[in-house]
Amino acid sequence: MPKSVTIWVNGLPVxxxxxxxxxxxxxxxxxxxRRSVTGEPRTALCGMGICFECRATVNGAxxxxxxxxxxxxxxxxxxxx
Amino acid sequence: xxxxxxxxxxxxxxGIAAATAAARHGRSVFLLDDNPAAGxxxxxxxxxxxxxxxxxxxxxxKDSALHQLARSGATLLFGSRVFDAPAPGxxxxxxxxxxxxxxxxxxxxxxxxxxxxxxxxxxxxxWTLPGVFGAGGLQALVKGGFLVRGKRVxxxxxxPLLLAVAVHLxxxxxxxxxxxxxxxxxxxxxxxxxxxSHPAKIRQGIGYRAALGKTPYRTGCWPVAAFQNQATGLLxxxxxxxxxxxxxxPCDLLACGFHLVPNTELAVLLGCNxxxxxxxxxxxxQTSVANxxxxxxxxxxxxxxxxLLQGEIAGLTCAGQSTGPARARNATEKKFAARIESAFRxxxxxxxxxxxxxxxCRCEDVTYDTLxxxxxxxxxxxxxxxxxxxxxxRICGPATQTLFGWTPKSVxxxxxxxxxxxxxxxxxxxDVPQEIA
Numbered sequence: 001m002p003k004s005v006t007i008w009v010n011g012l013p014v015x016x017x018x019x020x021x022x023x024x025x026x027x028x029x030x031x032x033x034r035r036s037v038t039g040e041p042r043t044a045l046c047g048m049g050i051c052f053e054c055r056a057t058v059n060g061a062x063x064x065x066x067x068x069x070x071x072x073x074x075x076x077x078x079x080x081x
Numbered sequence: 082x083x084x085x086x087x088x089x090x091x092x093x094x095x096g097i098a099a100a101t102a103a104a105r106h107g108r109s110v111f112l113l114d115d116n117p118a119a120g121x122x123x124x125x126x127x128x129x130x131x132x133x134x135x136x137x138x139x140x141x142x143k144d145s146a147l148h149q150l151a152r153s154g155a156t157l158l159f160g161s162r163v164f165d166a167p168a169p170g171x172x173x174x175x176x177x178x179x180x181x182x183x184x185x186x187x188x189x190x191x192x193x194x195x196x197x198x199x200x201x202x203x204x205x206x207x208w209t210l211p212g213v214f215g216a217g218g219l220q221a222l223v224k225g226g227f228l229v230r231g232k233r234v235x236x237x238x239x240x241p242l243l244l245a246v247a248v249h250l251x252x253x254x255x256x257x258x259x260x261x262x263x264x265x266x267x268x269x270x271x272x273x274x275x276x277x278s279h280p281a282k283i284r285q286g287i288g289y290r291a292a293l294g295k296t297p298y299r300t301g302c303w304p305v306a307a308f309q310n311q312a313t314g315l316l317x318x319x320x321x322x323x324x325x326x327x328x329x330x331p332c333d334l335l336a337c338g339f340h341l342v343p344n345t346e347l348a349v350l351l352g353c354n355x356x357x358x359x360x361x362x363x364x365x366x367q368t369s370v371a372n373x374x375x376x377x378x379x380x381x382x383x384x385x386x387x388x389l390l391q392g393e394i395a396g397l398t399c400a401g402q403s404t405g406p407a408r409a410r411n412a413t414e415k416k417f418a419a420r421i422e423s424a425f426r427x428x429x430x431x432x433x434x435x436x437x438x439x440x441x442c443r444c445e446d447v448t449y450d451t452l453x454x455x456x457x458x459x460x461x462x463x464x465x466x467x468x469x470x471x472x473x474x475r476i477c478g479p480a481t482q483t484l485f486g487w488t489p490k491s492v493x494x495x496x497x498x499x500x501x502x503x504x505x506x507x508x509x510x511x512d513v514p515q516e517i518a
Contacts, residue, residue, distance in 0.1 A: 017128055020226025027227045032211055038446040041314070043211040045443070045476070047221030048122060049115050049162075050199045050344075052471040052498075053443060059180045063471070063498070067225065068160070070117055072179055 007075040022066035022077055023047070023054045033066060035080040056080075085111040085156070087399045088172065088189040090163055090347060093121020094385055095377030095392035096195030097150050102396025103193075104153035111187060112155050113174065115162040119147060121197055122217060123385055127224030130252035138284070146389070161185070165494035166351050170372070175499050182503045191372050191399040194348050194360070195392060198378035200242075200338035201479045203427075204441045204449065205434035207307030208337070212316030216246045216338040223253050230254030235319045235332040237261040237304040239425045240340035241384070248292040250336070257296045258332055261321050263303040263339070264425050272424030278413060281386070299323070305434055307335050324430065340425045342479045343379040349492040364408055366395035374399060383418035390414055432484050441484070442477040444470020449484075458487040471498045 004015045007022070009029040016025045023044040026033050032041030033054045044054035049068045057078040058064040066077070087103040089096045092114035100112040112119070118126045124143045150157075158176070165173040172187045200215045207213065214222065216238055223229055234255045236247045239262060247257045262269070276283050305327065306320040318329045319337075345353075345360055354361045354369035359381050366374045374395040377388035390411045394404045435441065437450035445466040455461040458468065458481060467481070468474030468489060473496065478489040 017226050019128060021127075021222070024222055024226035024228075027222065036209070036440075036443065036446050040209060040440075040446070041211055042209065042443070044214065044222055045202070045218055046200060046215050047218035047225065048199065050472060051443070051476050055471070061180060061182070061500075063500075064177075067222065068116060068177070069179060071226075075179065 005071050005073045007071050007073075007077060009077045010079060010081065016071055018071075020071050022056070022058060022064075022069045022071055022075065025071055026054070026056065026066055026077065026079060031079050031081075033079050082186050082188055083111070084188040085109045086189070087111075087191045087193060087396070088113065088187055089155075089193045089195055089396075090172075091121065091195035091197050091344075091377070092116070092119040092157065092159075093195060093197045093377065093388065094124060094146065095197070095388035095395075096121070096193070097124075097146050098389045098392030099193045099195055099374075099376055099396035099399075100155040101146070101150045101153040102393045102402070103191075103400045104155035104396075105149075106397070106400035106402050108400045110153070110155035111158055111189075112150075113158045113161045113163065113187075115160070117159050119150065119157060119159075122221065125221055125224050127221075128226050130249070131254070162497055163347055164496045164499050166347070167494075173494075175497070175503060182500050184499070184503050189372075191374065192351075193366075193392075193395045193399060194351075194353075194368075194373065194375040194379060195377050195388075195395075196344040196347055196379055198341035198343050198382060199475065200238075201340055201342045201483070202337075202476055203339050203431050203434060203480055203483060204439050205304060205306055206436050206439050207309070207319075209440050209443055210307055210309050210316055211314065212309070212333065213307050213335045213337060216240075216336040217242055218338065219334065219336040220246045220249050223250065228253075229334065232256065232333040233258050233331065234334045234336055235259060235261070235304075235321075235330050236336045237302075237319065237321065238338045238340070239263045239427065240338070241421070241425075242338065242341070244286075244289045244293070244298070246336055247296060248289050251292060251294075251296070255334075257293075258330055259297040259299055259321075260293075261302040261304060262298065262300045263428055263431060265301040265428075268426065269300055269424050272420050275420050279386075279417065282417075303428070303431060303434075304335070304337055339427060339431065339483075341378065341382050343382065344475075345379050346473075346475070346492050346496050348373075348375060348379060350494065350496060365398040365404060366391055367398070381415070381418035382421055383414050384421070387411065387414035387417065427483060435484065441480055442467040442470065444468075444472050444477070447477070452481065452485070457485075458489040459491075461487070473497065
C-alpha cells in the first residue's frame with residue numbers, strides 16, 4: 001500500500017494517509033467545507049453522516065458528505081470559499 | 082428488485098449480531114449501512130492509533146464479531162441509506178459511490194432496525210465555529226485520518242462517551258486539557274457503584290482511568306462558550322463553569338457532545354410506537370409493527386453489550402430460533418440503560434447557554450431568539466425553516482427538545498436528501514412486487 005494518497009482541495013494538493021476520509025483532508029487543508037446560509041465557515045461536526053455540515057463538491061457531484069467518503073488518488077474536492 | 086428474507090439496517094454491533102444470527106440459521110440477509118465499512122460508531126474502523134494496547138480486549142471482540150459476520154453468509158451493502166419505506170416489505174435506498182448515486186429498491190420478509198444513536202448537541206455561543214466538534218464526532222474524524230498529535234483538546238458535555246473519546250485522543254497523541262462532565266458527582270456515584278454487576282464495564286472503566294493519567298475529569302462542570310482567534314479564525318479557548326466559578330481553558334479543538342439520542346426516524350416512518358424517545362419492543366425485539374424488529378440504542382441507550390444481545394435475539398427470532406439464553410442475559414443489560422439515563426440526566430442550566438443570536442438550526446442558521454417566539458416544532462418549521470435543511474432536524478430537533486420541550490415526532494420521506502438525478506433514473510413502479518402493485 002502506498003504511504004499516502006493525494007487529493008485536490010480547491011486546486012491544491014493534499015497528501016494524506018491512505019483510507020483517510022475526505023473530511024479529514026479538508027481539515028488538514030484548513031479550509032471550511034461549506035459556508036452556511038448566512039456565510040459562516042463550517043467544518044465537520046458529527047463525523048458520522050448525520051449533520052451534513054461537511055458537505056462539499058466531490059468529483060463534480062455537489063453536496064457530498066465528506067465524512068462518509070474515503071480519499072482516492074486524484075479525487076477533486078471543491079469547498080465553498 | 083432485490084429480495085432478502087431479513088434486511089438489517091445499520092451495521093454497528095446490534096446489526097452485526099442480528100445479521101450473523103439470522104444468516105447462520107440459513108436466512109438470506111442484507112446488512113445495510115451508510116458508512117463504507119461495518120462496525121458502526123463504537124467499532125468504527127479506520128486509521129489505528131500508534132498505541133493500541135489499551136484497546137486489546139475491545140479489538141478482540143470486534144474482530145471476532147466481524148469474522149463471524151463474514152462467515153455467516155450475510156450480504157453487506159455499504160454506502161447505502163434507507164430514505165423511504167413506500168409499502169410494507171419494501172425499502173428504497175440510496176447507494177452512493179465517490180462519483181455516483183443510485184436508487185435501489187429492496188424487499189424483505191423481516192426487517193431489523195439497528196440504526197444506533199447520534200450525539201445530542203446543545204447550542205452555546207461559539208458552537209458553530211470551526212474547531213468545535215462532537216465528542217464522538219472528533220473521535221470518528223481522527224479514525225478517518227484527522228491528525229490531532231500535539232493539539233490541545235478540551236472534552237466537554239456528558240456521558241460515558243467523553244471518557245472513551247479522551248482516552249482515544251490521548252492514544253493519537255493529543256493533549257487533552259480536561260474533561261468537563263455536566264453531571265454531578267452525586268448523580269454519578271450510584272451509577273459507578275451499580276457497576277458491580279457488570280465486571281467487564283468495571284475493567285473498562287479502570288482501563289480508562291489508568292489511560293487518562295493526570296487528565297482532570299471535572300464533574301458538575303459544563304461549557305458556556307467557545308472563542309476563536311479573530312486574526313487566524315482558529316479556535317482559541319472554551320469557557321467552562323461549575324456554576325459558581327467560571328474560567329477560560331485555552332484549546333485548539335473542542336470535542337463536545339451531550340450524551341446520545343437514538344436514531345428512530347426510520348422506525349417512526351414505518352409506524353413503530355415509541356415510548357418517550359425510544360422504540361417500544363417486546364421480549365423478542367419485535368416492534369408494534371408486524372415483521373419489524375429493533376435492536377440496540379433505539380430501544381434505550383445501554384451500550385455495546387446490550388446491543389450485541391438484542392441484535393442476536395432479533396436475528397434468532399427472524400430465523401425462527403429459540404432466544405431463551407440470550408434473553409436471560411439481556412435482563413441485566415436493561416437495568417443498565419435506566420442507570421445511565423439517570424446518571425447523565427441533563428442539568429437545567431444547559432437550557433440557558435444560548436444567547437439570543439446563537440444559531441440553533443445549523444442547516445438554516447435559525448437563531449435562538451427567532452425560535453423562542455414560536456409555539457412549537459411545527460410552527461418553527463413553517464415560520465423559520467428550522468429543521469427543514471439537509472439534516473432534517475436530526476441536530477436541531479433534540480436541541481429544541483431540550484431547550485423548549487418541543488417533540489419533533491412526525492417523519493416524512495425522504496428521510497435524507499436524495500439527488501433528483503438519482504430519483505429520476507429510478508422507475509419505482511417497476512419495483513413494486515406483483516402482490517402489492
